[in-house]
Amino acid sequence: MAVRRLCLSAVVVAVAACAAPTPRTATFRVRPDDVVAGDLRGPYTGRVVDGANQTPVAGALVYASWSFTSGAVLPVAAGAHDEVVSTDATGHYRIAALATIPPGTRLADFRLLIYKRGFVAYRSDRRFADFSARRDFAQLDNIVELDRWRPEDSHARHLRFVGGGGVVAAVTGWETDEAIAELTRPQGPQVAAGRGPALVAAQLLTEADIVERTKYDGRFETGPLGDEPDTSTYSSQHYKALGHEQTWDVAVRMWRLSPAEALERYDELRSGLPGVEERDDIASKSLRALENDINAVVFLDGQRGVVVVLTCGVALCPKGDTVSELAQLIHGRIRDLWPLTTAGGTP
């Protein structure tokens, strides 16, 4: 009897050992409001929004990576499977479940990276601010709030954060020069001079503002313009009309400079833009311009050293007056966000 029991035990052990290795338990939840552990295999879904205004971030790179291990007495890396998608117009992403686990390997980990120029990248396992463990990632219905890139953020640190590989390198390549420059500077990244409160273009105009004045009934994809990243002196916001030509788009570009530099910048724009009509009806100075079916209003706030260029396609803003109204609104927001003392300095 004892021998039979022992034989049975051995068979049980043998069968258990023959079975495919069990995936490890996920260290994240299945949903944000659940306490059940997720399934490493997936699928994964979520929505990416701009942390500054909760608007969806479309076109963000979503890089999903499953890691496999094999062997025991601690695992050895045995491969990885990557999937790359991008967020849709509403900021949503969906990653299909892992179809197969390579024979003889164990599914050990899953990580997600989300990258969009102009924002701090998001990782499912770590936070950029202090590299601490992220606890709020969920397999399904995950909410990702991307923080806007700030001038004081470090590209060298950011490159370490996002990792490597061909796909990631292709979208982060522009940061390498910035990172190299940072390391050669004596004290890391240059920080804004600290004149006035922090301002970014996304604070100055909302989708609702545009809809109210243009009666547009569609939706926008929002985010920084792709031409230059936000810096201590420059910030941009693009309102891209979904399913329409560029003539339906709106864009805000804002420079924060010393008063003298701001005047110089304004003069450059005045002399460089086509079809300029000086109006001086907004802030210290302003003008209208028109090029290739794009209406533009440029204004200078000399006291604050702010220059704003607002562009709106003629399909959305057939009249220059609409653009001027939006520009007036933007200047009002700047004054609200940056009130001046009587001496002209910061409060």
Next chain:
Amino acid sequence: MKRWPALFLVASLALGARPAPAHAWETSTHVGMAEQAALAGGLDAWLRALGLRGGLFEPLTIPPADAPELFAALANHSAIDGFVPDLRGQQAALAWLLAGAALADANPTWAANHFYDADRKVGWRAPTGLVDRARAKVEGVAAARAGVAAPDWAASGDNPLGLPGFIDQYDKAIRAATPGERGRHLAGALVAAGAMLHVLGDLGSPSRTRGDSAAFFDPLGDAAFAGDRGSRFERLVAIGWGRLGVPAAADVPARTHFRDFFTGAGTGTTGGLAEWSAHRFFSEHTLPRASEVGRATRTQLPAVIARSLVRPQPTPPRLLSMVVATQPQGTTLRDATGVCLAHYRKDRGVLSWWLDDSCELDQAAAILPVAAGYQAALLRWLGRGQLAVSVVDGAVQVRARGSALGAGELTVLTEDGRGVRAAAGTAKVTTVADGALVGAVQVGAGRSAVAVFRGVDAAGEPIVAVGAVELP
């Protein structure tokens, strides 16, 4: 009942259990420590001194066709880990260092060479207990029986990612004719450097320096028989810190000899990392044995505890708090800095010891900066060789800079406008004091002159020293 082991062995034969390596800190931990070591060890300045303006972020390329085994090993890792090159084989210099840190145990036969018992002066020895061996066989957890001691392995010519391999690649990274070749060899040197950091960093894990091979057979996953076994401590660290969360490196003093980073007598961090971790911490299977203390008097207690020690250090205080130890949850033994060493409890006259996750995480928080500090110091040691190069009366004069040099060979190369280097002359060197003339070579036209010395330093340790000067 004596047939149990035999049955397990029969079952294992049917399963065709295959050897699997005994591994190190998990990859993410190694890569994170190497990254911190690079930041603290001046790798950016070292690379810039070599003329790489991008420093840590200088792109370096190893064509995949030149190193298929390397790329096959890298393909086992996710690009999100930060050390997988693109399809052309290009990535930043820092990433190549991290690749080395990840790949040091890519070859299963190397992994057993990342142990060093600080008291017995030997490397990995597989558990000898019959039950352990039988269990391991059944679960496909067979490990190498013995390994080369880590300090020997790191310096061995048999280790392609050891010190000789590094010296060879670093030398070629200076001497090779074209920028592409030099970049390829520099990437290779960084991979070797990263692998040496890995071997050194492993000695920060107490089970590796206390002969605790049984710690690597503990279950990791939920399924007891799924073969997911290894060091719980190292798994905990990987989950807790990952790559990015590894803390900054502590300040660890420089060493004269390569081996001294790994092993050597000393107090605090003046000794080897193996001694530091072995004598400061317990590991899961080298805790003091349970001991009968119920009848021991206050004066007898220290002797009873001393007899229960598996290793002479760390030494618990002479008088443990037996009153609080009788609480159901026991109490905690901490070192002078407040780091948890173990929990202990007295129950029915028996004093027993254990480690839980919180205690091990506390230890890891103390270990990681120090291990990375040793690695940073090793990285500085690898890049210590410098030469002062000047042009005097049309001849390139080369002087030792920062340290004395021993026997070796000096080569002066000229570099043209395309970055192509050619040897202009060589000189045999015996012994040169710091600041003294190593040699002088007449050179022809060129954009710059580069001097490289390969030999040994004043302590007899292998060194490649480099310097350059713009030609008039």
